[in-house]
Amino acid sequence: MTLLLSNEEVDGLLQMPDCIDALERAFRAFGDRRAPNAGRCEILTPTDRADALYSLMNMNGVLPDLGVAAVRINSDILTWPASEQGVKRVKVPSAPNGRYVGLVLLFSTRTGEPLAIYPDGVVQRMRTGATSGLAAKYLARKDARVVALLGTGWQAGSQAMAIRAALPIEQIVCYSPRPEGRRAFAAEMSARLGIEVTAAASAREAVRGADVVLCATNSMQPMLPVDWLEPGMHVSSLKRLELDPSVVKAADLAVTHSRNADAPTRIIRCDGAELARDTDLQKAALAETIDENEMPTLSDIVLGRTSGRRHERDITLFLNYTGLGYQFAATGELIYRRALERGVGRRLDTDWFTSALPS
Numbered sequence: 498m499t500l501l502l503s504n505e506e507v508d509g510l511l512q513m514p515d516c517i518d519a520l521e522r523a524f525r526a527f528g529d530r531r532a533p534n535a536g537r538c539e540i541l542t543p544t545d546r547a548d549a550l551y552s553l554m555n556m557n558g559v560l561p562d563l564g565v566a567a568v569r570i571n572s573d574i575l576t577w578p579a580s581e582q583g584v585k586r587v588k589v590p591s592a593p594n595g596r597y598v599g600l601v602l603l604f605s606t607r608t609g610e611p612l613a614i615y616p617d618g619v620v621q622r623m624r625t626g627a628t629s630g631l632a633a634k635y636l637a638r639k640d641a642r643v644v645a646l647l648g649t650g651w652q653a654g655s656q657a658m659a660i661r662a663a664l665p666i667e668q669i670v671c672y673s674p675r676p677e678g679r680r681a682f683a684a685e686m687s688a689r690l691g692i693e694v695t696a697a698a699s700a701r702e703a704v705r706g707a708d709v710v711l712c713a714t715n716s717m718q719p720m721l722p723v724d725w726l727e728p729g730m731h732v733s734s735l736k737r738l739e740l741d742p743s744v745v746k747a748a749d750l751a752v753t754h755s756r757n758a759d760a761p762t763r764i765i766r767c768d769g770a771e772l773a774r775d776t777d778l779q780k781a782a783l784a785e786t787i788d789e790n791e792m793p794t795l796s797d798i799v800l801g802r803t804s805g806r807r808h809e810r811d812i813t814l815f816l817n818y819t820g821l822g823y824q825f826a827a828t829g830e831l832i833y834r835r836a837l838e839r840g841v842g843r844r845l846d847t848d849w850f851t852s853a854l855p856s
Contacts, residue, residue: 499850500833500842502615510835511620513655513662516627516828517634521799523827524631526562527755528796532823534558536761541575541770549576549589550772558822560830564606567825569617572598577773581674583718586776603829611850613833613842617825620832624824625817626655628754628795629733630663632815633709635798635805636752637731641708642667647700647720648713649673649682652735656711661690664709669694672703673714701725712739717776723747728810737780737818745787748814750806753792757784760821789816 502510526532535557544551552573559566574589590597599617604610633641641664646653649671660666669686671694673679679696686694697703704710704725712734714720719741721732726747734740745751764777784790793803795815806813836842 499611499845499847500613500615500836501845502613502832502836502842504616504618506836506841507615507619507832510832510839510841511623511828513623513627513630513658515831516623517630517659517662519827519831520624520627520824521631523560523823524796524799526560527821527823528794528800528802531562532558532560532826534755534760534821534823536757536763537819538763538765540765540767542767543769544574546574546576546589548578548772549574550770551575556820556822556825558824558826559606560823560826561606563826563830565612565826565830565833566604566606567822567829568602568604569621569820569822569825570600570602571617575773577717577776583716584773584776585715585717586773587715601825601829603826603833610847613829613836615832620825620828621820622651622655624828625652625735625820626657626659628824629656629711629735629815629817630659631799632733632752632795632817633660633731634663635795636750636813636815637664637709638729638806638809639664641665641731643707644669644709644711645697645703645707646671646711646713647673647703648711648715649679650713650715653682653711653713654686656713656733656735657686657690657694660709660711661692666709667692670697670703670707671695672697672700709733712736714739717779719744726812728812731806731813731815733815733817735817737784737816738776740816742786745814745816747812749808749811751787751792751814751816752798752803753789753794753816754818755794755796755821756790756792757819759794760819762819792816 539554797803
């Protein structure tokens with residue numbers, strides 16, 4: 498039996514506190530070399546649109562302790578439109594009915610069989626938010642109460658859910674360029690989280706006086722000037738170019754999700770796929786400028802190999818940049834177990850996905 502699940506079903510099975518707990522165990526296993534991980538690989542080619550590229554991306558990870566392995570695959574049409582806030586990386590929902598294409602395949606390490614297949618939309622959002630929440634649990638001040646959230650899109654929602662689950666937050670102040678978008682986000686999150694969520698008129702207004710600053714934009718331009726930092730802040734970033742190197746240098750402790758040496762990212766471009774090549778060079782230059790490969794990782798922090806916040810006035814920073822395959826294995830085991838317990842999903846004959854012939 499192989500389970501086929503929808504995004505809506507995954508959403509009902511994966512709650513943020515449980516997601517944070519599952520990832521904490523996974524980061525411990527990875528740090529102890531009990532969770533092997535293959536780095537992200539992306540192939541870029543031309544597509545029918547002159548202003549876009551086709552991207553085929555995958556990442557893989559195994560959690561032997563839980564008996565599962567996961568492959569996350571994305572088949573995307575990517576664009577890099579310019580706006581008043583600078584260039585942004587935007588996926589286009591080009592599949593039939595205006596939809597995106599991303600799948601998680603979950604396998605058993607005991608039999609090799611496929612256990613589950615489901616879209617990556619909800620789980621990608623949740624594991625990204627949960628990783629930021631886990632970092633805040635270890636790096637933010639214990640008395641943090643006010644959060645600034647830069648961005649009000651799909652990923653920003655999970656950042657809000659995660660920080661609420663990780664810390665005793667009382668207020669979130671959000672900002673994005675569109676007034677109607679940030680007001681709608683504030684209303685939705687207030688109702689969902691049961692705390693005060695307000696929309697600020699500017700990013701500066703949102704950040705002033707915050708204990709935690711969560712950057713959740715799709716911008717490729719710096720969004721948080723270094724002179725906005727205040728003693729005791731914890732800052733988190735999802736995009737490699739949304740923070741200026743000076744912000745990283747100003748932090749008393751900067752922690753990265755994972756070092757490229759531990760989970761190398763590989764980008765392969767075929768002839769004609771030159772669009773946005775300069776962003777790859779900018780990201781590589783930034784990683785070198787901030788010595789990202791010399792930073793402690795979240796696994797180091799969780800395992801106590803590197804001390805977290807040392808003083809109340811320290812500025813801490815978490816770079817939540819590169820996804821890891823074992824995150825999808827950890828969340829996948831939880832989703833699969835819950836689905837079996839609750840009788841959720843369509844049960845497919847596993848023989849459809851296996852073969853009597855050796856591969």
